[in-house]
Amino acid sequence: AQSVTQLGSHVSVSEGALVLLRCNYSSSVPPYLFWYVQYPNQGLQLLLKYTTGATLVKGINGFEAEFKKSETSFHLTKPSAHMSDAAEYFCAVSDLRGAGSYQLTFGKGTKLSVIP
Amino acid sequence: EAQVTQNPRYLITVTGKKLTVTCSQNMNHEYMSWYRQDPGLGLRQIYYSMNVEVTDKGDVPEGYKVSRKEKRNFPLILESPSPNQTSLYFCASSLSKLAGGYEQFFGPGTRLTVL
Numbered sequence: 001a002q003s004v005t006q007l008g009s010h011v012s013v014s015e016g017a018l019v020l021l022r023c024n025y026s027s028s029v030p031p032y033l034f035w036y037v038q039y040p041n042q043g044l045q046l047l048l049k050y051t052t053g054a055t056l057v058k059g060i061n062g063f064e065a066e067f068k069k070s071e072t073s074f075h076l077t078k079p080s081a082h083m084s085d086a087a088e089y090f091c092a093v094s095d096l097r098g099a100g101s102y103q104l105t106f107g108k109g110t111k112l113s114v115i116p
Numbered sequence: 117e118a119q120v121t122q123n124p125r126y127l128i129t130v131t132g133k134k135l136t137v138t139c140s141q142n143m144n145h146e147y148m149s150w151y152r153q154d155p156g157l158g159l160r161q162i163y164y165s166m167n168v169e170v171t172d173k174g175d176v177p178e179g180y181k182v183s184r185k186e187k188r189n190f191p192l193i194l195e196s197p198s199p200n201q202t203s204l205y206f207c208a209s210s211l212s213k214l215a216g217g218y219e220q221f222f223g224p225g226t227r228l229t230v231l
Contacts, residue, residue: 009156032217043120043206043222044159051217090158094217099149101166103174104220108158 002027004093006107014115019038019063019078021110026072032094032102033074035065038109039087047089048073052087061085118143122207129197129228137192137226139207147210148190149174149220150182152203159206165190197230204228226228 007022018111025031036044048059055067061084065076074091091107117202125143129135141148149164151174161174165184179201183192190209194201204227 034219036222041225043224044208045222048221049217049219101160101164103164106151106159108156111201 001102002031002093002095002105004105004107006089006091006110008110009108010111010113012113012115013081013084016080019076019081019085019112021089021091021112023065023074023076023107024072025091025093027093027095030046033065033067034092034094034104035059035063035074035076036090036092036106037054037087038090044090047076061072081112081114083106083114086112088112118221120207120209121222122205122226124216124226125224126227128231130231131198132196135194135197135228137194137205137207137228139190139192139223140187140188141186141207141209141221142189143209143211144187145221146187146222147212147218149208149210150180150190150192150194151206151208152176153206154203155226162205172221183214188208194228197228199230202228202230 003026005024005116034049035047050057050067057063063078088111094102097103123138150162151159160176163182165171207223210220211218
């Protein structure tokens with residue numbers, strides 16, 4: 001079964017500093033990769049996704065992620081943190097399960113705090 | 117507006133009292149799914165549906181039932197809720213079951229407390 005590991009359940013950065021949230025997955029074939037964000041008291045919203053093609057993916061709100069097959073990683077970055085980035089971030093992997101459908105497996109989440 | 121709606125948003129109930137959480141999407145999506153979110157565990161899939169009248173178990177199906185009689189609706193049923201089902205529940209939908217690259221759209225969540 002697919003697994004997704006997010007390093008660090010809590011990450012704190014200063015406003016204006018680099019944001020780096022780590023995600024590693026286990027898969028023998030390149031899967032589809034996603035980052036979702038959850039703001040307080042809200043549902044999940046797609047930040048970005050990797051399906052095929054360019055390994056550096058740009059998303060909303062200035063976030064980007066790079067798919068590195070050799071490292072089985074899909075880390076999320078943003079050059080300069082903003083207070084509004086404070087939220088919980090989930091990495092997810094979609095891969096084929098039986099009966100021809102895809103299953104989305106989530107990491108446990110990383111809560112990002114931004115310090116003024 | 118394209119969206120997934122869930123009702124109720126908050127629910128407090130007692131052990132053993134049957135309840136239903138409704139989910140509806142207006143995007144004509146084939147695929148729908150239920151997840152529960154618990155602190156430190158992320159989201160775990162309860163059940164999913166690939167189309168009308170087609171449902172299957174996810175990773176944590178025990179104690180839950182679902183049905184898919186219409187494409188837009190996918191209710192979650194707890195026939196005899198227990199305190200370990202206290203959680204935050206999300207419904208999600210996606211365009212197709214056959215393409216893993218499609219994003220899932222999530223509802224706002226239902227916070228359930230079972231006393």
